[in-house]
Amino acid sequence: MSDNHLLRVYDSMLGLLCSEDNPTPIVRLNKVVPFQHTQVFAKLEWYNPFGSVKDRVAANLIRDAEERGVLNAGKKLVEATSGNTGIGLAMIGNAKGYPLRTPLSDQIPLEKRTVLRFFGTDVVELNDSLCPMPGAPEGAIARARETAAREEEFEVLDQYVNEANPGGHYRTTGPEIWKQTAGKVTHFVAGLGTCGTITGNGRYLKEQNSTVEVLGVAPEEGHDIPGVRSQRQLQQTELYHPDEYDQETEVSDDDAYEMCLRLNREEYIIAGPSSGMALVGALKMVPDEPGNIVVVIFPDNIFKYASSVVRHFPDLAPPAEAGDEQSASTSSNDRFLAELIENLKNPHDTIRVKDLNDQLTTDPAPLILDIRVAEHFAESRIPGSVNIPQDDLSARGGELPVDRDAPIVTVCNIGKFSKHATLILKSKGYRNVRSAKGGLNEWVRKGYSTESGLVAAET
Ligand SMILES: Cc1ncc(COP(=O)(O)O)c(C=O)c1O
Numbered sequence: 019m020s021d022n023h024l025l026r027v028y029d030s031m032l033g034l035l036c037s038e039d040n041p042t043p044i045v046r047l048n049k050v051v052p053f054q055h056t057q058v059f060a061k062l063e064w065y066n067p068f069g070s071v072k073d074r075v076a077a078n079l080i081r082d083a084e085e086r087g088v089l090n091a092g093k094k095l096v097e098a099t100s101g102n103t104g105i106g107l108a109m110i111g112n113a114k115g116y117p118l119r120t121p122l123s124d125q126i127p128l129e130k131r132t133v134l135r136f137f138g139t140d141v142v143e144l145n146d147s148l149c150p151m152p153g154a155p156e157g158a159i160a161r162a163r164e165t166a167a168r169e170e171e172f173e174v175l176d177q178y179v180n181e182a183n184p185g186g187h188y189r190t191t192g193p194e195i196w197k198q199t200a201g202k203v204t205h206f207v208a209g210l211g212t213c214g215t216i217t218g219n220g221r222y223l224k225e226q227n228s229t230v231e232v233l234g235v236a237p238e239e240g241h242d243i244p245g246v247r248s249q250r251q252l253q254q255t256e257l258y259h260p261d262e263y264d265q266e267t268e269v270s271d272d273d274a275y276e277m278c279l280r281l282n283r284e285e286y287i288i289a290g291p292s293s294g295m296a297l298v299g300a301l302k303m304v305p306d307e308p309g310n311i312v313v314v315i316f317p318d319n320i321f322k323y324a325s326s327v328v329r330h331f332p333d334l335a336p337p338a339e340a341g342d343e344q345s346a347s348t349s350s351n352d353r354f355l356a357e358l359i360e361n362l363k364n365p366h367d368t369i370r371v372k373d374l375n376d377q378l379t380t381d382p383a384p385l386i387l388d389i390r391v392a393e394h395f396a397e398s399r400i401p402g403s404v405n406i407p408q409d410d411l412s413a414r415g416g417e418l419p420v421d422r423d424a425p426i427v428t429v430c431n432i433g434k435f436s437k438h439a440t441l442i443l444k445s446k447g448y449r450n451v452r453s454a455k456g457g458l459n460e461w462v463r464k465g466y467s468t469e470s471g472l473v474a475a476e477t
Pocket of ligand 1: 070072100102103209210211212213214215216244245246290292293317318
């Protein structure tokens, strides 16, 4: 059977990628728009198969790289992202057999980072700004480029400079809008991130009708709206071509989140924060005149932003456990511990298994402390590692080095519980402890050797 958009019957998820014949919906806004004449339509981009506008870009970046012959079987992808491009690349990569590594900012909502890991992506968390900072030498973009330059198996598609990013919109979003409005669109509005959306759509729509106004919306400096860039960051954004846009405006976090709430409650549209921002910008720039038909891009839905939303609407946070003092103090304790553990994901308190492997031959080599239960340790472990199960760490403290500066690396299966052990050791005064990122699973995935069997008890 072949793909059928009318019946919505598909051979595989890739058949759902959007195009003129299979557009994302545009929906008229009725309540939050103060106009009498101007009609405003939201283009709901979470109807792309993997949940955001960036699926179009991911698909086109991959298609283009395959056509140029730089991406083929056996290759891996490495790409910096503010989350959504990563999600699209991860899933198309899963379909086509290209594993993805993504260096990204630890400020990106936990929901996106977790989902990427769930999809099988190798997520490398860095101390970068929300939308990866262009030009930052320590940032995610530089890290992705370095990885591709150093390790031949990796290909970086570089959405920040690649013309296939606006190209994805030129080929799909633009033609969809033109067809859906029967060529009557007068204003196109998009939030500004990599600027692929505004540049690609702007070019296509102006080619159809040069009077279509192309309008860009940016957040304020220091904003908290994932996926978009402040005016300062835009100055270093290669696909930002202000001479191709008719007007730009800036929107505050408060206005963007307030509109996001209204869209959900009054228009029953599950829009995310950058959709709210784009709409506020549209309402500032477009006049109320007969014949005006505005299309605003709504990049993704609210479900990935629970942790952002509670920062702006603290009343929406789950109520602290009601009841006696004991349970209230337990929940604040839990939050405190969770924060400490989350904070340990930084590059100083973790070590990549590749670097750990390199360090095994250095002098002094770190003590590799495997904190899994003894049976798992006997089954498979990093050669030379020592086993003290996490529950025994306090009782068996005497087996730990006397020197509080001794290098120690904690290991578990996936790099989760080893963080708890790292915290315990730090609380015992060890200053040079890190946990192995991805744990033994990552070690094995990288193809490094393991050993097994019982370790003879010391006499
Ligand atoms: C949620 C969200 N909104 C807006 C944008 C901006 O789109 P563009 O990068 O095409 O400028 C992005 C891009 O990542 C995004 O993820």
